[in-house]
Amino acid sequence: MLRLIARRLLVSAVLVLLVSLLTFLLQAAAPGDTARTILGDHYSPEAHRLLAHRLHLDEPVLVQYAHWLGQALRGDLGSSPISGLDVGAEIAGRLPVTLSLIVCTTTVTAVLGVALGVLSAVRGGRIGRAVDLVSLIGYALPGFWLALVLVALLAVAVPVFPATGYVAFADAPAGWARSLVLPVATLALPGIAVFAKQTRDAMLEALSRDFVTTLRANGASRASVVLRHALRNAAIPVVTLVGLTSVGLLSGTVFVEAVFAMPGLGGLAAQATTQHDIPVIQGVVVVFTLVVVAVNLAVDLAYARLNPKVRVP
């Protein structure tokens, strides 16, 4: 168990290094001149030289990377050459929005998906076919398009929910919830189907195992066999899905935050990309990677709790 966590942390460290290095190398290989971009109208060869020196742009790329890394480890992600804002502060301000989206979506997805999966494993028939249909739709509908349609229906045509924006939880919990309904619905739809299918398969597998026969033969109630025994066994493969879907979810936030004009990290990434604001997007990549790492770690711990074979003796 401890070894598992250690291994995961090691992989994570490598991953973060790799991703940040990759973005650095890309940036170095790219045409364009950051110092020149920043100077804009104030360009003069002398100013350019000074600024480039100050930003370490005149040094080899690996040295630049070492500088960035050293500062990043101290929590300093640099500042945006476009807006001049501190990247770390900018990200910290926007993180709650994206985290709200991710946490709510994951909860909704897992709860509804597992419930549907269990239902279709036990009842089969019509519910099973409905799950198949929803999963096809969830797979095929582009999230940002679905978001726009939801806005057209539930924010413009029948104004039930706000079309755009985000309300901080601390300001107004109800407003926070209302502002999240449409984005979360958009993000959750494809995931629900994935969870439902996986849960159904895992449940059917669990229900066909020997111990289910033994328990039923010796009088365990149907509800207990399904919900206590089969579901706990089925949860083991399903939990790993949370890790896999969270990566996709982060991609989804980029589109969804753009559609709903939510001041989160995904929107920041899109905006930074448009402006070629490298330090900002680099910071977002690192933070997103850390989120994935954290989710995977949580999944590992949950996995170990559910599966006694992994637990420390």
Place this chain on the structure above:
Amino acid sequence: MTELPSAVRRHRPAPMVRTVLRRPAALVCLAYLALLVLASLAAPWLAPHGPTATDLDHVLTGPGAAHPLGTDNLGRDVLSRLMYGGRPSLIDAAVAASTVLVVGAGCGVTAGFLGGWFDRVFSWAVDVMLAIPVLVTLLVVLAVVGDHQVLAMAVLGVLVSPGVARVVRGATLAVRQELYVAAARVSGLGRRHILVRHVLPRVAGPVVVQVSLFAGGALMIDAGLSYLGFGADPPTPTWGNMIADAAAVTDRQPWLLAPPGVVLGLAILACGVLGDAVRDAGAGRSTTATPPAPRSRPSRSRASRPRKGTSHPPVPASRTDSSPALLSIHDATVALPGPHGMTTVVEGVDLDIGPGETVGLVGESGCGKSVTGRAILGLLPGRGEITEGSIVFDGTELVGADPRTVRALRGRRIALVSQTPLTSLDPVIPVGGQIAELVRRHHGGTRRAARARAVELLRAVRVAEPEHVATCHVHELSGGMAQRAAIALALAGEPDLLIADEPTTALDAGVRAEVLDLLRQVQRERGLAVLLISHDWKVISRMCRRTYVMYAGQVVESGPTADLLAHPRHPYTAGLLASAPGRAAPREPLRAIPGTVPAPHEWPPGCHFAARCALATPACAAAAVPLLEPAPDRGTRCLRHTELGKGDDRDRATAVRS
């Protein structure tokens, strides 16, 4: 070229393309995708208007004669823009998909085929890369290189490759380990030859599935990027920026969202369905690759079996004592769903168990012993059902009874101990918890009382340190310990009848004796009746006073165990006894029975044993053999049982049943 072993050639896959094309859904999807490609290629000739031709007099018209799909906020024809806009989307998706094909599938096949260090490095790299947030990394690329969408899609392909590569590697590994590649390697074929001729064709299916599913995702991401403004610059249409344009005027003309969204959604759907179709076709092919099964026989004709209806004389009491049976099975016939439709797997079984009696049920595996046990509990697999006969437990008819009646008996009156203790307990809940759950279910009480009772039960089945074992998970226990726990579980409801289905088969010889002793002790202490299902004569002779022998779904012989061992009245029993390795003093030289048990759908109309019987005569195969009674308390389904027991004076009694 080296000739392949014939086994190798026979397993060549049937052409997959044909299998896929036979599916209507796949055809529709292919047709739709082809239509999209054609329409976007031919847009300059087919489109009714230019993609950027504005007409400010007719903006946001909605569908109409002049503009079949309406016009946008600049009066541009939506249909024409859709056609022109298809080209970049499709090209981008193709770029991404080809990248995945080359990088992902390539690495996967290589890693799976080569194995060794390459495979280890590969697996590690995949682990790391699977956690990269794809889209944001893609945005970094776009931020650096500018709006270069083709390059971005190639990068997308690389980023997604690890997931695809992992699946493909698994498929390659499976193929590599299959017999025929091993055979090809032995026969001295070169690696490249094996790869090209044998591995690649078999891996092609999974690769196509993965790439096809991904192509759908690529279409979606491509449109998304272009919606965000990273695609072709306006006014050049793409599906993504058409959606963005439509979004700006949702309040005035929501219709505009529909055309690009639906076209795009259907394209993604087509990729997905196509992938599924290829996967299903692959699954279908592997089943058709097995030799064609013998023609399915309709459910056994009732006439071919001796009918024992209402006019039939009462069942002779095979039990010696005259007290009413606790369990009485009469003429029970069970059908299970199988590859040949509903198939009769147990036929006309008669079996009685008295209170506190231990009765054996012997036979080779596949004879219907376990199914008989499950039928009593009403736990037949799938849609299995008891098609005929009756099962009476303590005066209650169970066949056709309300499911609740049977359910109420489980655990409280009839319990089950099954073969493999390590899989017959829930692996994720401590054994004590499982026993306590059943204790509470049957007797109520507090959680704490139930837990205490569970420990007590574990102590009763002679588990050392029952308090500790109660907190263990099944994988922490030895086989013998787990089987004791399983017996404790079965005793939780204090049943009257225990069905023990091969309770010692999976155990080591030493432990086997202990568990048998335990079963006997429990049986005596609690006055339990036990139906002991086994194929081991040693177990049967040690435990059971009376025994039933099953062969191919029928009880072929029954009687007191000692009598049956000494004077078998059926050639099958005799052969089984002679083959039994555990038999103490074989009176005849060991001789195995030739052949194997016929599968249920292959049962002959006459004696089921005829094909393997040394004594068989034409009369045996002519008609179903009824259950004869050669002596009091004895039953046999052999027409020539007298030949077997020659010299035995009890042979003269040949009362004929039916």
